[in-house]
Amino acid sequence: MLRYAITSRALYPGSEQEKQAALLREASRWIADGIDFIQLREKDLPAATLANLARNLLENIALTASPTRLLINSRPDIALATGAHGVHLTASPDELSPAQIRDLFHSAGRPKPLITLSCHSLAEVQRARREQVDAIVFAPVFEKPLADGQKLPGQGLDQLRAACIAAAPIPIFALGGVTIENASECLEAGAAGVAGIRLFHRS
Template sequence: MFRCAITDRTLFPGDESQRHAALVQQATLWARRGIDLIQLREKDLLAADLADLANGILAAIAAESSPTRLLINRSLQAAVESRAHGVHLPAHSPLLPGHVRRRYASLGLPAPIVTVSCHTLAEIQIARRNRADAVLFAPVFGKSISGQLVTPAAGLEALHEACLAADPIPVYALGGITEENAPQCLAAGAKGIAGIRLFHK
């Protein structure tokens, strides 16, 4: 089962420098556990700050001699500056997987991993047409913030349909994923799972 851990430094106490250090330490644990992908998703940070945080995580991954790969959410600039392993793109992003690959190639960097968020079958088709390396389909079991449901669950049948539509691109199930319901996601066709709080342990 492939695993994608998504960051959220606001889950850690302290000031910005303490949260930065705590997130790098968390990434070290993920690398030690062999998490497949880490998505650095700190949308409020400037590209330079994202790159700095990415450098710390990449150093942690290297120190663990781990196969874990780091993707930067949205920011191609931060990804190339830090030499991250790739980029995660939101649905309807003007930046396409081909743009990311060409930018990496122009700088002589290894071919990047490009994943894309999808919520509908139409978005799945676009991601497939644009040759994304993987799709994060959400919210399978709904999205909650502070215990309040803000986005209804798409459900396992929708996940199954998404996996069929994406084939041969792998799909990661996202949204309310737990250790208990993860097997249901795999049975529906997902190749892996993704989450924030799921992996912050």
């Protein structure tokens, strides 16, 4: 089972510096464990701070010779500046396309980036397949509680299964309400692995 951890320093108490330090400690544990992907998703941080976090994680990956790959959420500029392995994109029409990001990396003389893409419908999955992304994060699979006490309904395992068929041979990560207990159901539906925030954060 492939594992795709998404960062959220908001899960930790304390000052901004303490939150970042806690996040780096948690990510170091993932790296030591050989987790497949880490998506650095601290969207509200200034570019310089985000780049500093990325460099810390990449240094840790190199020092431990870990197979972990670091993806920067929606910031190909920071991925290029830091030497991250790739970029995670949303399905927003405002995002650069996978082809445009590959062109950016090629123009900079950098290796072809890994590109993962969030999808929430079969139409988005089919588009991602045409764009030949490296992996798709499909969500939400299960019902998910929101911060305001509401619940986001899940699309269910049948929809996940349909998404995996539509995406093939591109691997899909199941996201949204995934737990240790239901992860095997996602694999049985055809997912290559699971993605999550709270799923991987010990807090």
